[in-house]
Amino acid sequence: MSTQITPAAGGRTPRAAAEQEEAEVRRGHEAERSDRTRAEARLGWYLAGPAFVVMLAVTAYPILQATYDSLFRFKLTAQDEREFIGLGNYSMILTDPVFWSSMLVTVFITVVTVLVELVLGFALALVMHRAVRQLRGLLRTAILVPYGIITVVSAFAWFYAFDISSGFVNSWFDWVPGIDENLNWFAETGPSLFVIMASEIWKTTPFISLLLLAGLAQVPSDLEEAAEVDGATWWQRLKRVVIPNMKAAIMVAVLFRALDAFRIFDNVFIMTGGANNTQVLSLLAYDQSISRLEIGLGSAISVLLFVCVIAICFAAIKLFKVDLAGARGES
């Protein structure tokens, strides 16, 4: 703060004195800045602190509790017989074919839905981005409607639409080869997964397109104009200018959706309940903890699911170099 020149400075050359003065001033500024930074940091804690504490209480605590519970043989209806078995639950789960087939189905659903959603979402984002101003609001609302519907409700809607006794899909689409009034969509793996994934895609494509729209808005329009002036075709501009400039947004969208899709539960629970090899990991955890009341086993599957989600995050951030700050326009 102090910019006073010390009396000793009087005996020095004017230049040295000036330099010293400058240094003092700089130091003063530094002190001032670090004071301000500190105050900002404190304010940051005041603002984010409660949320952070709540996060710890509702996220970190259950995760730790589940990890602890997963080391026990523990059934809710026989609480006195709780027994420490170390990693026994994990070794049982990891050697069980049901776990691996659920894992396979989960990965399959994740990969297919995220890919399809990415393509569709990008197309929708382009439409929203380029739409005439008058139509923009209406268009965005229309595209976002599915995302606003509760997943359980949309799952029931899709289920009843395809259901053999109450559905209309079989009679509307009986001109499509393979579809007739006797097709039971939920009797075999392929058709069941098709409806589950179609419902998932319908429901969450708006989310991905919203993230991509934000990415599109970040692409500098002068770059595109320059490319246009240079004679680049629409496709070339998209491939060489737009997509490279929104890579961060795309990767964030893919990461968020992949994490979400990996935890798919509602659609499968409502439509098939895991029948016909449509069992997914979340449902498997539900079956053990909620239906069987085997808290230890269920917790172990939940922990494994959590590890998978962390692994996806890690892979995306490290291998594909997703820059989360970049998507916010900070880099």
Next chain:
Amino acid sequence: MRRRRAAAGALGLTAAVVLAGCGGQDGPPTLTWYTNPDAGGQAVIAQRCTEEADGAYRIEVSNLPREASEQRQQLARRLAAEDSSIDLMSLDPPFIPEFANAGFLAEIPADMAERVSEDVVAGALAGATWEDELVTVPFWANTQLLWYRESVVEEAGLDLDEPVTWDQLIEVVEEQDLVLGVQGTKAESMTVWINALVASAGGTIVENPEAPTDEITLGLDSEAGQEAARIMGEIGGGGLGGPGLPTADENANLSVFQGDRASFMVNWPFVWTATVDAVDAGTLDAEVLEDIGWAMYPQVVEGEESRPPYGGINIGVGAFSEHTDLALEAAECIATPENQAEYFATNGNPPASTAAYDDPQVQDAFPMADLIRESLEQAEPRPQTPFYNEVSTGLQETWYPASAVDPGSTPASSAEFITAVLRGERLL
């Protein structure tokens, strides 16, 4: 000065809130009865018992989820946390051993047990008992009948006054290219069907239901189990259940049974009220109703009495309730034969008490009431083990879809799988 006044004000406010809170507790203690969803009949009974209690207690009804398995989950999780708000609960019989074994149910005094089990049909009494003690109050008892279309039976020249076998039904359905109504969906209703088939063939699914989890032995890999698998496989493999079989529950069966390709159906008596209501509402042709007949559940082995499914609801008293004595009193009031009879007539759920069947309003609403009582006497409960959920889900895992059931392999692999699950060696 101002601060003191503020403090006094705050104190006054707190006192007012506390007093208001107490105000709610004035009057008789409130008993909460967790009920399965119905047509409102249990709420009416709660109201009536509240009036009869004359200020001793008040019963409030709280609805449980629609699916029996979800009712169990909610109650079990709450009771495991010693929830004192559960005074009374409507329990599906297969889950009673699990609840009793875990100490979730309040003990029923011997004199009361004697009173509430008087005149109760055999199946319902068995379902309310665990380790030779009555642990719940039988309220209503359900059983499945064989429902048929008179026109189909006439064309086939079948005599339904005599017991029929599954093989006879299969033959008729094959010949006339119709759809047989059975529950092939991967759910509890499928376990009900398997249990009835195995029991009717003279077997049992669990041989020692009261044994601890690692000592339970299954009776599936037997002649009875194979016979059950043969019937199920023939119906599934031959497409006799129609394309909807893999997702067919009781309601789906009913809608097929009201359609053009209807033949026979095994189902609960609610189908009768539902069909009568549909005709009254004008959504169904009255001819369909006239074409419907009923008979005893089909036999597996010709000449050997069938063992129809048993279901229903019993009233349990929560072990952690603050008013167990009052709740026991209330349970006795709920399950009187008069209440059971009215509940049957208005909600279509058959009484557990034989006396209730003689009630004129029952005979009026259900021309098949006597057959239902007879069927209940013959009915076989599902395995009464605390690990019922594992057994039932294990059966659904291994006997689904019906088209893949093979008498040579399904019973054996099913028994092996369920045993491994019970020993904690497999996921379910």
